[in-house]
Amino acid sequence: MARFEHTVTLAPVPRRWFESCVTALHDLAEDLGVEGACLRLPDGRLLPGLVLSEGRHLRPGARYRPVNEEDGRPDAGQAVTVLAWDRHRETALEAVTLDDDPAHPAQSTCVLRLVSAARPREVWFSATLRTGGDTRAKYLGGTVRLHLDLGGWWPAAAGRGRRPLTAPLSGTLTHALARATVTVVPRPDPDGHWRVTVKARVKGRSFARPLLPVAMAVMGRRAHRAFAEALDDAAREWDGRLPALVRKEGEELRAELAGALLAP
Template identity: 35%
Template sequence: MAVLRHSVSVLALDQERVREAVAALCDLAESSRAHGEVILTGDGQTVADIRLAGGRHLRPGARYELMEPGATDRVTLRLREWRRSTAIAVEQLMSAPEMSARLAVRLASPDRPRLLEAEGRFRGAEGSGRMRRGSGKARLDLAAWWAAAGLPPGAPPVARAPATVRVRHLLGEARLYLRPRRDGDGRWLVEAAVTLRGRWLLRPVAAVALLPAGGMLRRGFRSGVERAAEGWNEAVAELLALSPKELRAELTRQATEGRTQEPRDAPQDAQGPRDAEEG
């Protein structure tokens, strides 16, 4: 088994801001209506690149198709649950010549977001065999995340990671654990740790194969974590710069235009990633 660790300093996002963002998304959806297959916003604008393919709009069982000009893949969304007091659940199905995939996402109590879960499967084209199949699960306990991020400096890290991801393949399994800590000045220090291991009889083979690739894995892992942190910081900086009213207007613009504008220049980040620690 190989264990990789790396920590990065990122912009913090408080509970109230997350509630505002989720509420804005839900309000935008609930103010929309269907006119045949066309989805219209509350003020009558057409929502781009999506059509109602079956069922009643925003009712469990509703099916939507995402349409992107020139794309060869087919993406379908199925609404499983829609109750802001309990849960919102959506299933995405993607079919392309080289791969098909299924992803289910569920947010518990959207009015006071507390738990986000996702699970999915993918498989290669017909005849590609079991080597091109895999599955994964992710879980983010929001209450536990903010509790961990609010611990005073010097406190021991939480034993159970608030955010976890598990990916399985015939050859092996990867598990990712994320733990936040307060880093001062509106930031979190997030430790990302991943374990890699082979499965069943392949465990000894995988262990031997990982030895010469250790350095490359560590560099790739650090680079991936840092890129994710950069993307997070850019997105959160843009979110924090918007008032609730501006956020709703921006979400409406994106829904009706079908694509976001060119990203604004992100503020220069004075604190970069922390030194990596591998084990």
């Protein structure tokens, strides 16, 4: 088994802002006008590049597809399907992408679940890549699963109450040759930022199980440095973008989200 640990300092996300963002996203989606397959923003602007291909808008089973720039037709290889849309219970979306490459056909499936928009408490995310083709194809796929306990994140980040028995953010990455378990725990920093500690445990699988200790003995220091550098880079990106965004609220936030939908 290989173990990794690194701590980064992040600009905080106010809980009230996060919840207002969830509300704004739901408001924006529910206020979209539907004309046949076309979608329009409340101000009448056409939502480019996306059509409702099946079902009723935001009802379970509703399916949306991007539009091919070449011929203007819905892309049969990509779809977002509404699994659930209830502000007081659950919002769930599934995104599927197909790659029909004859040599290595593949399908990626991502599912996002939120409980609930009215009072965000938990988020689940999963992503699965399945590949076909020759016998090596199984080594190109894998599954990622993440769980975020929103009710536990902000108290932990503020240092209130007892330390949680489980990490507010946890996940697993499963591959044919390895399985990684990740936990993320926030703590308060004296200057008001979050000190976020990321821990990962990696176990080899199949014929890679006896090879992992050998690889760590040879490349362990380099692997730990790469782990830390990747997290430091992500933290810099986070801190570079987040502060300006969290200052936007109300109509300004709604306009920002609508602008993102209109972007090419």
